[in-house]
Amino acid sequence: MLQLTNIKKSYREPGGNPLPVLDIPSFRVESAEQIALVGRSGGGKTTLLHIIAGITRADSGSIVLDGLELSQLSEPGLDKVRAQKIGYVFQTFNLLSGFSALENVLLGMTFGKGKYDSDRARQLLAKVGLSHRLGHKPRQLSVGEQQRVAVARALACKPSLLLADEPTANIDPRNQQHIIDLIRESCRDEGVSLVIVTHSSEVAGQFTRIERLEQINRAIADVVATTK
Numbered sequence: 659m660l661q662l663t664n665i666k667k668s669y670r671e672p673g674g675n676p677l678p679v680l681d682i683p684s685f686r687v688e689s690a691e692q693i694a695l696v697g698r699s700g701g702g703k704t705t706l707l708h709i710i711a712g713i714t715r716a717d718s719g720s721i722v723l724d725g726l727e728l729s730q731l732s733e734p735g736l737d738k739v740r741a742q743k744i745g746y747v748f749q750t751f752n753l754l755s756g757f758s759a760l761e762n763v764l765l766g767m768t769f770g771k772g773k774y775d776s777d778r779a780r781q782l783l784a785k786v787g788l789s790h791r792l793g794h795k796p797r798q799l800s801v802g803e804q805q806r807v808a809v810a811r812a813l814a815c816k817p818s819l820l821l822a823d824e825p826t827a828n829i830d831p832r833n834q835q836h837i838i839d840l841i842r843e844s845c846r847d848e849g850v851s852l853v854i855v856t857h858s859s860e861v862a863g864q865f866t867r868i869e870r871l872e873q874i875n876r877a878i879a880d881v882v883a884t885t886k
């Protein structure tokens with residue numbers, strides 16, 4: 659359902675030299691499959707997720723999602739596909755601060771399908787245990803609650819693929835497993851494929867498929883590997 663072929667991406671170093679970050683001959687994600695993406699710091703995991711989501715363009719290569727070639731789409735076309743087919747959970751949640759939990763999820767829907775489904779938004783928030791926080795703004799929610807809203811928002815328009823970039827990096831250890839379970843269960847229930855970046859071997863160890871970026875990526879970024 660997602661097939662990447664010959665994806666290449668370089669950035670420019672401050673001095674102007676190209677910094678090759680990704681050179682991935684092939685990466686495939688099947689429908690409803692769940693994958694943990696691991697690898698060294700600075701290795702290109704976020705860049706890969708951004709390329710799949712269309713936030714960043716690859717220099718070359720093909721990205722086919724549900725039979726659609728994304729690399730050929732115009733910016734508005736890509737925005738539309740992203741909004742309809744891809745959910746993204748960020749490390750820092752990226753909720754809109756002026757809107758309540760419910761409104762944040764409803765907004766996730768309007769970007770995708772262009773219409774609200776208030777019942778579904780409420781169901782999703784109930785699923786992540788936030789029925790009692792519908793009217794709260796992000797600053798009135800705990801960090802873990804904010805991430806749960808972000809999970810509900812990412813699933814709002816029934817995407818076929820959910821990308822999660824270290825979704826527990828800012829969550830206290832007690833709630834980390836809860837967020838991981840929520841993401842995995844929600845994807846399973848909704849038939850959504852999942853690619854989750856994690857630095858935690860404990861989290862990665864829970865997945866049947868663990869993809870180490872260095873093993874699928876032929877580019878070696880000239881960065882010092884550090885551990886988080």
Ligand SMILES: Nc1ncnc2c1ncn2[C@@H]1O[C@H](COP(=O)(O)OP(=O)(O)OP(=O)(O)O)[C@@H](O)[C@H]1O
Nearest residue numbers: 669670679698699700701702703704705706879881
């Ligand atoms: N906009 C940019 N311009 C130049 N270099 C960049 C840019 N974005 C990322 N890089 C570099 O590309 C490399 C890959 O970055 P990326 O964020 O994808 O790695 P990562 O595997 O997600 O790292 P981490 O695990 O530390 O979050 C890094 O060396 C980074 O410094």
